[in-house]
Amino acid sequence: MFVRLSAAIAAVSLLSGAAMAQSAKPSDPQIAHIAYTAGLIDIAAAKQALRKTSNKDVRSFAEDMVRDHEAVNKQALDLVKKLNVTPEDNDTSKTLSKNAAAKIAELDKLSGAAFDKAYVANEVAYHKAVDSALETTLIPSANNAELKSLLQTGLKIFQGHEQHAEHVAAMLK
């Protein structure tokens, strides 16, 4: 039990700088907000890539990210509406958004192959961090069965994206 809790905290720290360590178990409205925010962040990153890249593989990867995360976030919105849950902003969501804004600013200074590499490397790292937060904290903490099942599908999607990003990263080398 202690080991699992530490692993969960380690994963969350990686994701959010220990923002959630005080309240280890987020509520369903908080989980919904975190998952939705995580999707929005990846869409924003992809849109930045679409503005900046001229690499065909990076472009098609970014298009896949926009398409998938918009589809999943639409499902998430439909679900919270159905469950009559209002997603609740929280420290983890705030930290995620803050870190993402910093990353966008950092990547904005790069161009060409340097941008492509940095974007794809960040996609690998970001999806890894979200996978680990989903596995160790968000899925186990979710109370509602439908929310849990959507998160479980989300985990498989994110794991797929992580592998896809790794594949694109390998092609850029």
Next chain:
Amino acid sequence: MQPRRIVPVVVALVLGASVSAQAATIEISMENLEIEPAEVSAKVGDTIEWVNKDVLAHTATARNGDWDVMLPPKEFGTLVLKKAGTVEYYCRFHPNMKATLTVAP
């Protein structure tokens, strides 16, 4: 019952086909990023029909490069098997979706 069995035979005769009149359509579903069944045995001439039940686009892409079938959300795609052999395939968008097709001559 009777008329349905006669039609394929007639079609086969019309086409002058020596191919087996028993060509089957095999359905494979993609749902929640799972390919089900993940292992399928078929014969040359059979049709594979992948049904994408997800809201995400998937593909059925042969690792050996023989085929690449696009599967838009909530749609299906088909492939007529032309070559015998075992083919591993995956989804290009979600490479964790993997399956195997074994095609007998």
